[in-house]
Structures are given as C-alpha cells and as structure tokens.
Amino acid sequence: xxxxxxVKKKYIDVMDTTFRDGFQSVFGGRVLMDDFxxxxxxAKMAGITHFEFGxxxxxxxxxxxxxxxxxxxMDKFREIVGPDANLQTLARGVNTVMLDTGSKELIDLxxxxxxxxxxxxxxxxxxxxxxxxxxxxxxxxxxxxxxxEAVVTMMDLPPGCQGAHTVExxxxxxxxxxxxxxxxxxxxxxxxxxxxNPQKVFETIQMARKLLGKDTHIRLxxxxxxxxxxxxxxxxxxADVDGIDMAASPVSGGTSQPDILTMLHATKGMNFDLGGLExxxxxxxxxxxxxxxxxxxxxxxxxxxxxxxxxxPMPGGALTANTQMLRDNGIMDKFxxxxxxxxEVVEKGGYGTxxxxxxxxxxxxxLNNVMQGPWEAIAPGYGRMVLGYFGKTPVAPDPEIVKIASxxxxxxxxxxxxxDLADADPAKSLESWINRLKEEEIEITEENxxxxxxxxxxxxxxxxxNGELNVRKKSEMEEDCKGERKEMSGNYTVVVDGQKFSxxxxxxxxxxxxxxxxxxxxxxxxxxxAPIGDGVEIKALLPGNxxxxxxxxGQSVNEGDVIMILESMKMEIDVxxxxxxxxxxxxxxxxxKVVEGQVVAVIG
Numbered sequence: 001x002x003x004x005x006x007v008k009k010k011y012i013d014v015m016d017t018t019f020r021d022g023f024q025s026v027f028g029g030r031v032l033m034d035d036f037x038x039x040x041x042x043a044k045m046a047g048i049t050h051f052e053f054g055x056x057x058x059x060x061x062x063x064x065x066x067x068x069x070x071x072x073x074m075d076k077f078r079e080i081v082g083p084d085a086n087l088q089t090l091a092r093g094v095n096t097v098m099l100d101t102g103s104k105e106l107i108d109l110x111x112x113x114x115x116x117x118x119x120x121x122x123x124x125x126x127x128x129x130x131x132x133x134x135x136x137x138x139x140x141x142x143x144x145x146x147x148x149e150a151v152v153t154m155m156d157l158p159p160g161c162q163g164a165h166t167v168e169x170x171x172x173x174x175x176x177x178x179x180x181x182x183x184x185x186x187x188x189x190x191x192x193x194x195x196x197n198p199q200k201v202f203e204t205i206q207m208a209r210k211l212l213g214k215d216t217h218i219r220l221x222x223x224x225x226x227x228x229x230x231x232x233x234x235x236x237x238x239a240d241v242d243g244i245d246m247a248a249s250p251v252s253g254g255t256s257q258p259d260i261l262t263m264l265h266a267t268k269g270m271n272f273d274l275g276g277l278e279x280x281x282x283x284x285x286x287x288x289x290x291x292x293x294x295x296x297x298x299x300x301x302x303x304x305x306x307x308x309x310x311x312x313p314m315p316g317g318a319l320t321a322n323t324q325m326l327r328d329n330g331i332m333d334k335f336x337x338x339x340x341x342x343x344e345v346v347e348k349g350g351y352g353t354x355x356x357x358x359x360x361x362x363x364x365x366x367l368n369n370v371m372q373g374p375w376e377a378i379a380p381g382y383g384r385m386v387l388g389y390f391g392k393t394p395v396a397p398d399p400e401i402v403k404i405a406s407x408x409x410x411x412x413x414x415x416x417x418x419x420d421l422a423d424a425d426p427a428k429s430l431e432s433w434i435n436r437l438k439e440e441e442i443e444i445t446e447e448n449x450x451x452x453x454x455x456x457x458x459x460x461x462x463x464x465x466n467g468e469l470n471v472r473k474k475s476e477m478e479e480d481c482k483g484e485r486k487e488m489s490g491n492y493t494v495v496v497d498g499q500k501f502s503x504x505x506x507x508x509x510x511x512x513x514x515x516x517x518x519x520x521x522x523x524x525x526x527x528x529x530a531p532i533g534d535g536v537e538i539k540a541l542l543p544g545n546x547x548x549x550x551x552x553x554g555q556s557v558n559e560g561d562v563i564m565i566l567e568s569m570k571m572e573i574d575v576x577x578x579x580x581x582x583x584x585x586x587x588x589x590x591x592x593k594v595v596e597g598q599v600v601a602v603i604g
Contacts (some may be wrong), residue, residue, distance in 0.1 A: 007271050009232055011052060012215070013034070013243035014275035015088060015262070016043060016287065020052040020368045022251030025223065026302040028321035030471050030566060033073045033264070035292055040080045042140070042288035043248070046281040050431030052245070055076045055089030055114070055122070057321065059097040063455045067467040071117045078118030086120045091141075093126040093133035094391075094418050095357060098454040101390065101418050103428040104136060109450050111140040123221075124150035125190055127170075128350075128357035130391035133546030138182040142411035149219070150177055150184040153353035156200070158311050163396035165196075166352040174211060184242075189230070192315035192355035194223030196234040205239035210581055217245035222257070223316035225402040227305040229258045230266055237272055244274075246428050249286045250293055254303040261286070291328040297472035299323055301335075312342040318359040329568065330595060334370055341366035344374075348401045349386055349395025361385050371596070372541050375401065377573075378408040388414045404573050420520035428453070442465060457547075534604040535584050538562040538575060540594045544568025549590055555583050561600050566594065 019040065023031045043051070054074050062068040078087060088271045096110035114122060126133040134150060141148040144306060152173045157165050170189070177184070196204075201220065208218050220236040220243075222229045233244050245257050252259035260282050264274055302320045314322075326332040345365045352358040364379035382572050383405035384390060386397035392415075400414060414421070422428050433453045437444050442452075442463045452459045461467050489510060549566040551557055557577040564586070566573040575584075584602040 006238065007564075009271045009273040011273045012237065012241070012275065013219075014048070014053055014277060015086075015219075016048045016241065016247045016248065016260070017052045017221075017245045017257050018043070018248045018251055019060050019334075020090065021245070022256045023245040024056065024058050024061070024318040024321065025256040026251045026298065026320055027253070027296060027472070028324040029058045030065045030324070031293070031296065031480045032066055032471060033068055033076065035296075036289075037076065037080060037287070039292045040077060040287040042123075044081050044085075046285040047277055048285075049081075049084070050086040050088070050275070051077075051081065052088045052090065052123075053428070054087075054119070055091055055097050056319075057097075060455055060458075061321075063451060063462040063467060064458050065468060065470040067295070067462065069447075069451075069462075071113065071451075072485045074117040075115075075120070077095045078165060079525060088121040088123055089117055091122050091124045091137065092356065093124060094422060096137065099456060101422040101428075103423045103425065104419070105430045106428060106450070106453050107137050107141075107419075107444060108140045109430070109453075111137070111144040111146060113450050114444060115144040116375075117147050119146060121147040121149055121185070121191070123151060123188055125153050125188075126356070126391065127153055127355050128278075128352045128391045128393055129153055129173045130181070130187050130383075130418075131173070131180050133391045133419070134177070135180055135182050136419055138184065147185040148183055149186045149188050150182065151188045151190045152177070153355055153522045154189055154196045154204070155193045155313050155354050156195040156310055157173050157351065158195055158313065158346060161347050161351070162345075165353075167200060167207055169394065170204050171207050171211070171217070174208060178407075186219060187212060188219040188355045190218075190222055190355065191222040192318075192353070192359065193309060193317060194225040194227075194229050194232075195310045195313040196228075196232060196233040199229060202235035202374075204238045205236050205241050217242045221245045224258055225253060225255050225306060225314070225316040225319065226309040227307065229236075230262060232268060232580050233258065233263060234332040237267070237270075239441070245262050248282070248289050250290050250298065251576050251585065254305065255301070255319050257547060261393035284502040295473045295475050296476060297474050299327075307337065312339050312346070313354045314339060314357070314363070315354055315359045316341065316362065322360075322554065328438075328470075331371075331543060334367070337370045338363065341369045345369065345382070348380060348398035350397040351395050352393050357381060358385065369544075370440060373515055375404055379404045380409065382409070387411055388416075389418065391418045427533045436460070437463075464567070479536070522588045535602040536581070537599045538563065538578060538601040538603060540575070540596060540600050542566065542568040542573055543595045544573065544593070546588050546590050546592045546594060546600070549586060549588075551577075551583050551586075553583050553585050557581065557603065559582055563603075564588075575600060579603065 005171050043145055048338055054070060057068045062070045072497060077425055096107055115118055124137055138148050152170050160444060188282055211348060218241050220241050246260045246263055247257040249259050264279055267274060299320050321473060323335060326335055342362050345362050354362055361382040363384040366501040368377040368379055385407050386402050426432055433449050437448055440460055442448055448463055547564040551563045558580045559577055561577045562574045562577045563577055580602045584604045586601050588600050
C-alpha cells in the first residue's frame with residue numbers, strides 16, 4: 001500500500017507480548033519478576049499501553065520453576081504500568097490456565113481471580129476450535145467485568161494433508177461463534193506455530209471483516225518460527241486488521257513475535273500508525289530489556305527461523321519449553337526425530353490446532369513414537385483428545401488410533417461436552433481442593449484454591465514452600481561446570497571387561513588405588529524388562545522423575561499392574577509389570593531422577 005498524503009493513517013493497536021509470549025517462546029517462561037520489572041518501566045516510558053502480562057503457560061511456569069506467585073507478579077506489573085494500561089492474559093476455554101479441563105466453579109474462579117489481580121482483557125481460545133468450549137468461559141469473563149477476546153486458532157496443515165485450516169474452515173468457526181451468542185469485545189486469529197501462509201491470512205481477515213463489519217476490532221497473532229510472520233502481518237494490514245502483536249529484542253523473532261522495530265521499519269511510507277510508537281523510544285526500551293536478560297541462557301533454537309516447522313507444525317511458545325525439558329532429561333539429541341514424527345501425529349489426531357494444550361499432546365505422542373516405537377504407547381493427553389474428552393476435533397481422528405488409544409488408556413470414546421464431563425468430576429470441585437488444602441494445612445484463600453487446582457501437586461508444593469527453582473542463567477551454569485570439575489575426586493565403582501573395580505580418583509598426579517570388588521563380575525546390561533538371574537529387570541523407557549510408587553517389595557502383582565508412575569515431559573508414565581510375579585525390589589525412591597534404560601524395579 002503506497003503512502004497517500006491525503007489519507008489519514010490507520011491506527012493499529014500494538015500489544016507488546018514480551019513479558020508473556022516472548023518469555024514463554026524463548027525461555028520456556030522461566031524469567032524471574034525482579035529481573036524484568038525494570039524493562040516493564042522502560043516499556044511504559046516508551047509509550048506502550050497494551051501488554052500481554054500473564055496467563056497461558058506463563059501462569060504455571062512461575063509455580064513450576066520460579067518459586068514465584070503469578071498473582072503477586074500480576075499485581076506488581078499493574079502497579080508499574082498504572083491503572084489505564086490494557087493488561088491482557090491468555091486462557092484456553094474450558095482449560096483456562098489449568099493442566100486439565102475445569103469445572104464451572106473453577107472456570108468462574110479463574111475469571112474472578114484474574115480480574116482481582118489486574119487483568120483488563122482475556123484472550124480466550126480453544127485449540128480444537130470447538131465453540132462449545134468457549135461459551136461458559138466467555139460468559140464468566142464478561143460477568144466479572146473483563147473484556148473478552150474470542151479466538152479462532154490457525155495454522156497451515158503439513159504438506160499433503162487436507163480437511164481443515166482453510167479460509168472456509170475459519171469462516172465456519174467464526175460463524176459458529178456468532179451464532180452461539182457468546183459475548184465478545186474483539187476477535188483474534190491466533191497462529192501459535194506461525195505457519196499460516198500470508199495469502200490465507202489476507203483472505204481470512206477479509207472474510208472476517210465482511211462478516212463482522214467495520215466496528216469490530218480484529219487482531220492477528222503469529223510467530224516468526226516459520227519465517228513468514230512479517231509477511232503475514234503485512235497481509236493482515238492490507239486486509240484491514242485493527243491490531244497485531246509484537247515483542248521486543250532479545251525475546252523477539254525466532255520462536256517469538258516479530259520485533260517492534262522490525263514492523264516499524266516494514267511499514268515505513270505506508271498509511272499505518274503502529275500504536276503511535278517512536279523508534280528512538282523503543283530502542284531505549286530494548287536496550288534496558290537486553291540488560292535485564294543478559295545473564296539468561298538463550299537456547300539457540302529460540303533465535304532461529306526453521307523452514308521445516310510447517311511440516312510439524314511446532315508452536316514457538318511450546319518449542320523452547322520442550323527443548324528445555326529435553327535438555328533437563330538428557331535427550332536433546334532426539335529433537336529432530338521428534339519434530340519429524342509430528343506430521344503423522346497431527347494428521348491422525350484430527351487436525352486440532354497446534355497450540356497449547358494440543359501442541360503438547362502432539363509433541364508428547366511424537367516423543368513416545370520415537371522413544372518407544374510408533375503407537376506402542378499413547379500419551380494420555382493425546383489419547384483423551386482423539387477419544388473426544390477435550391471436545392470435537394476439526395475432522396474425525398484416525399479410527400485405528402482411536403482404537404489403540406481406547407485400549408491403552410482403558411477409556412471408551414465419548415461425544416459428551418468437555419465442560420459437562422469436567423463438571424461431573426468431584427475431583428474438579430471447589431470443595432475437593434478446599435479439602436486438599438485443609439489436609440496439607442495450607443491457608444484457605446481463593447488464590448490458593450486456584451493455584452492448587454491449576455497446578456495440582458506442584459501447586460501444593462509451592463504453597464508449602466517446596467517449589468522447584470530451575471532458571472537457566474549463564475553465570476550459574478558456569479559455576480555448576482566449575483563445581484563439577486572440582487568434584488571429580490573420591491571413590492567410584494567402574495566396570496572393565498565385565499569386572500567391577502573400586503577406583504580412587506584424585507586430581508593431579510596423586511597416587512590412586514584400584515581394587516577388585518570381591519572378585520564380583522558385573523552383569524551385562526540386559527534389554528528392557530529382560531530376565532536377570534531369577535528375576536526380570538524393569539527399566540525406565542523415558543527419562544524423568546519418580547512421581548509415585550504404587551507397589552511395594554514382596555507384593556504379588558499381575559501382568560500389566562502399575563508398579564510406579566514417572567513424570568516425564570509433562571506426562572505421567574505408568575511403569576507396569578511385564579509379567580506376573582512377586583516384586584523383588586523397588587530400586588528408586590519418590591522424586592528420584594531416572595534416565596532412559598535405568599532399572600527401577602525387579603520382579604521374580
């Protein structure tokens with residue numbers, strides 16, 4: 001669009017996603033509040049008045065990894081930017097910000113607590129584009145005095161796939177939103193994977209403008225992950241969009257949103273006013289943000305544009321969270337195989353949009369297919385999705401996968417509404433979580449109830465002061481490396497040619513002693529669940545943590561009985577008895593970290 005001096009520039013509302021989606025997309029959400037608050041002040045001074053400041057996976061990450069309270073962070077953020085800023089959060093329909101679908105009581109509590117702690121607008125989406133999953137949450141958001149931004153989720157299907165995610169599909173979804181009568185203040189088209197091609201974006205925004213009229217605020221959200229975000233935004237601007245989302249360096253580009261400066265440059269000479277923002281002031285803000293984050297480890301994949309992402313598709317906000325977990329579990333080398341395996345998982349899963357929680361389901365199932373063999377294990381979330389427990393997928397999932405999921409999870413397919421299923425579950429009631437807080441001797445507040453319900457056992461751990469601190473800072477990583485070098489001394493048992501030896505290790509040229517361990521021969525590592533002596537070793541198929549031990553040594557178990565449950569990559573992995581017998585030993589304890597192939601139990 002060439003600049004016309006006689007035409008007033010169209011004002012485009014800019015939402016700064018730096019402190020929510022930017023942090024999520026680059027650091028997996030693991031940024032401490034006191035480290036970034038100076039940059040929030042700088043953003044305010046730069047003239048930014050619309051921020052995404054919480055919700056989504058950034059809600060849980062504070063409790064999971066930072067020992068921080070998301071509600072406290074939101075309160076302090078509001079204090080910095082003042083009462084007039086539009087502070088926006090992200091919610092997932094019937095999931096809100098929880099790990100699972102929520103009851104009506106919990107959905108209402110979500111809106112109430114987010115209003116109480118400074119939120120202006122909630123962007124509300126369903127990854128399956130099932131409008132039934134948006135109705136009740138939309139009603140409660142408006143009931144508590146918040147603005148509701150209803151969402152149509154987007155992506156491009158992997159090459160060769162068809163059946164959803166066309167302009168016609170998005171029109172059908174938008175018409176369903178309008179026909180449902182759910183209340184909304186704005187409409188957003190959200191592409192978490194950044195894979196929607198610019199021509200489809202242009203036609204989709206044009207379609208929406210025709211349906212909604214000139215007075216409805218229409219936004220586009222995308223990511224740079226696939227390399228087409230700027231082109232997509234330019235297409236949306238040409239099609240008469242009202243708002244776009246951008247981030248500030250160093251958490252812009254790559255897996256995040258385009259940089260504010262990039263878009264200011266891209267629209268030079270055009271009839272668009274991007275939020276009244278000025279390049280000089282944004283430069284000052286970005287300099288402050290870079291200073292705040294200079295000690296944080298930047299995953300290399302967070303800064304990259306990946307041409308293979310459309311074959312997955314893997315959202316930017318989930319990509320780095322997953323690679324952080326792969327690094328934590330020592331299997332980062334599997335990442336290319338997992339990404340390659342996602343296409344089949346997406347195609348056979350019914351084409352739900354690759355955005356949380358569905359993107360995590362896709363990743364978990366692809367991980368299982370790589371680590372344990374294709375469709376040998378079904379990720380619980382993925383299995384429940386294809387069985388209908390999260391709503392109706394855009395197209396019917398592959399019947400064979402539905403059958404496998406039903407058998408593996410011991411669940412029948414359902415056509416009941418996700419909200420009705422959740423509301424009928426006593427474990428998702430307020431009373432259930434109030435009782436849990438009483439059992440744990442934790443103060444009963446509405447905030448604590450929601451934290452526990454949203455984050456479950458990890459929420460309880462946080463509330464008891466036992467939360468995990470897991471932030472990747474370069475200075476601390478360097479200290480850890482130095483510490484590891486200092487600790488390479490002492491006594492170790494090693495195996496050489498099948499024989500065990502006790503080895504004394506010392507730095508420098510000091511004398512060392514090597515002593516055979518009672519002449520004991522080491523046993524060659526067996527294959528998983530292989531016989532050893534008069535027992536069968538049971539090994540961990542995935543790295544992770546021991547979440548719960550179900551059976552005890554000396555207990556008789558049947559084939560298929562659950563012995564323990566591991567937590568790996570946000571999944572609960574059942575470790576089952578490969579055969580009937582007596583459990584001879586449990587070789588790990590609750591909360592122990594285990595590696596792939598580690599013996600966790602022996603059955604005889």
